[in-house]
Amino acid sequence: MTATTSADPRLSGRALRRVAFDEETIASRVAELGAEITNAYPDGELLVLGLLKGSFIFLSDLVRHIVRPIQVDFLVAASYGDATVSSGTVRLLYDPETTLEGKHILLVEDIVDSGRTLNRLMTVLEERAPRSLEICALLHKRIAIELNHDPKFVGFDAPHEFLVGYGLDHAENFRHLPYIASLQ
Numbered sequence: 001m002t003a004t005t006s007a008d009p010r011l012s013g014r015a016l017r018r019v020a021f022d023e024e025t026i027a028s029r030v031a032e033l034g035a036e037i038t039n040a041y042p043d044g045e046l047l048v049l050g051l052l053k054g055s056f057i058f059l060s061d062l063v064r065h066i067v068r069p070i071q072v073d074f075l076v077a078a079s080y081g082d083a084t085v086s087s088g089t090v091r092l093l094y095d096p097e098t099t100l101e102g103k104h105i106l107l108v109e110d111i112v113d114s115g116r117t118l119n120r121l122m123t124v125l126e127e128r129a130p131r132s133l134e135i136c137a138l139l140h141k142r143i144a145i146e147l148n149h150d151p152k153f154v155g156f157d158a159p160h161e162f163l164v165g166y167g168l169d170h171a172e173n174f175r176h177l178p179y180i181a182s183l184q
């Protein structure tokens with residue numbers, strides 16, 4: 001942990017354990033991901049679907065590095081605490097307004113942990129008959145044992161710590177940090 005971050009007024013006195021990915025590191029990797037995505041889709045309609053809320057900063061940076069026509073929309077899925085989750089289905093609180101049928105769909109997620117969120121969402125999205133369906137995750141903890149769909153695009157392998165910043169939260173706090181850090 002650097003002196004700068006311990007003095008960061010955004011933290012309301014909460015101590016960080018360490019900065020896992022700083023602003024410059026994130027920016028250059030996100031630019032690379034944008035180029036990878038641009039090259040991976042030579043033709044067809046591409047709909048980039050951001051999973052809220054965690055992906056909002058990543059998505060907004062990423063789409064500015066995708067140099068081809070795209071559409072952007074969002075998904076909001078019911079959170080962990082919701083009773084429908086234990087039934088093995090996912091409830092969409094916000095469903096994209098744009099049709100998915102016949103389009104390349106790229107689902108953008110902040111972090112893959114157990115993989116449960118993605119497994120359920122991908123099942124729902126597959127039913128909409130997209131032309132292709134892939135995942136772009138900023139962070140991947142590589143601990144998911146039952147991941148049905150491997151993310152095609154991954155920013156970084158994540159340390160096995162609870163991370164905040166660049167969209168990731170702890171009880172809705174710290175999403176606005178420009179870097180990704182673990183909490184003390």
Ligand code: IMP
Nearest residue numbers: 054112113114115116117162163168169
């Ligand atoms: P999964 O379903 O276990 O893969 O969980 C994925 C979701 O859990 C992510 O979209 C995050 O919202 C949240 N999550 C998992 N790990 C972390 C973390 O280290 N920090 C913040 N949120 C996390």
Ligand code: MG
Nearest residue numbers: 052053054110
């Ligand atoms: Mg999330």
